[in-house]
Each structure stands twice: as C-alpha cells, then as structure tokens.
Amino acid sequence: MPELPEVETIKRDLEKVILGKEITKVCVNNPMVIREPSPAAFKRSLEGATIKNILRRGKLLVLELSNGKALTIHLKMTGQLVYPGKVKDSRVAFHLADGRVLDFNDQRLFGELRLISEWKKLKFVQNLGPEPFDLTSADFKDMLSKKKTKIKPLLMDQGFIAGIGNLYASEILFRAKIDPQSPGQSLTDREKEILYREIKEVLSSAIKHGGSSVDDYVRVSGKPGDYVRFHQVYGREGKPCVACGTPVKKITQGGRGTYFCPKCQR
DNA sequence: AATGGGACCTGCGCGC
C-alpha cells in the first residue's frame, strides 16, 4: 500500500529521529527480506555505520551511510518502519547508538532491503519514470499523447511516472473527472492539464496529512496517517458518489481494483 | 507496444 505520499511521510519522519545516528547492531530475524548482499555481509557492513542522508525516489527509500554505501528499502505492500521499535516480531531490527531500535516489519515478506554502493544504478531505479513534482505540464502532456494504455494502469506504471499506486490512481482520476478506462492519448488537452494538476494536488495533500492508513501502513511513530478521511472513491464500492450520489463502481484493470463514479468520470 | 496472467507471501473475512 505505501505509495509516494506514505514513503515521503516515512522519509520525513525518519529524518527527525534517526538522521546522524550510528547503527550499532543489526538483528536479522528473517533473512528473506535481505536481497543483497548475504545476510551476514549485510549485518557486518551496516554495524558501525552512521546514517548520513535520507532520500526517496518513487516508492523507494534510500538511507545513505557514512561507509559510502546505501541501504535501500522497498516496503512493497505491508512493510513498515517503526521507531522506537519493539525488538520482537520485526523482520530486521536496527539497533542505534541511542539505545533504541528501528524495526523493519513486513507481514507478507514482499519487502526488499539492499545494501549497495551505487543505488542509482539499480535496474529498478534506472527504469523509473519522472518524479511527479519534477514534471512539467508540457512534458506530461507529451508523454500521454504517445500512450494507448488505459489511463489508470498507466498512472500506476512506475516507468511512466514514479510513485503512484492503486489507491492514489483512483483518487486522482476521480478528482480529475476522467474515466479510468480512457486510453492516455485520448484525453483532451484540457483533461491532461487537469490531470496534471490533480496528481500534484492529491499527492501533496496526502503528504500533508501523513498518508493513508488503510491496511498496514503506519508512520514511523506507529500512528496512522490521516488522509483516509479525504478519500472519495477508494474502497467505496456501491456507496454514493460524494458529488452526484451515483453508486461508486469497482472494476478490475491489470488485475487491480479500480474505483470510480460512472457518471462523473466519462 | 499493449495486455493478461502467474509468481512471490500472509492474514483476513467470507460461506458452508
């Protein structure tokens, strides 16, 4: 579930509490989440390193360290970073010099931790599209005009634009009043402009409210994000559209649930 | 290029 607003919230939360601190000990409670290097090497080269910088690219979180390496964290669907943590039940526990623990929790074990020298060279990072907040309106319109793909799956394509997932794609399209089944290139210039604006508006508003806690996502403090109360369509199948009262419809696109108002969005 | 499916995993809610 964590999408750009949730990862950005975690990034900002982490900056306040762990930046500049030394990792004194790493407990790997489930090695499955460590993709590279080996769990033993991962532990060995992390211990003694200091957290120098915290970045986000798309849904990827990057902790740059004093030893020149970077710890990349992808939360996938159920990953959490909690500080101070509980030591117990976490997949990986990072003990810090302040005596507290940063827990990486992940119920479904889809999450991925990597300790690498040049994180920008990761294939995953190389394939990412532009950051929504770095994108100009003209470039976005140009990108759309080349795509026959339906707009909802297109917004979720990390190679097209980075950071938007299933929840925000539905919310953005509702606010832009665009049918999620429209091919990208079929949008009018005006629709493209509105869509561009709503992407930035929805994402920045969600960041402002600490993200959306619908399933597992929590902030670093363990507290939920507050943006759920602004959701208009996601998870509201059959309930009245907030604008016109028509029941919200749910369809499947690319194997994912899409929520929309069939009257407002066409 | 676009689309569809399965894979990776676990826990929840559902129907029987």
Add this chain to the structure above:
DNA sequence: TGCGCGCAGGTCCCAT
C-alpha cells in the same frame, strides 16, 4: 467451531 477459498496490491517475469 473449523476449514477452504478469494482477496488485498508492488513488482517482476513470461506469454500472446
């Protein structure tokens, strides 16, 4: 009560 099932969605991979 307990069982099996479908579902949740980020990303990769393969097939058409």
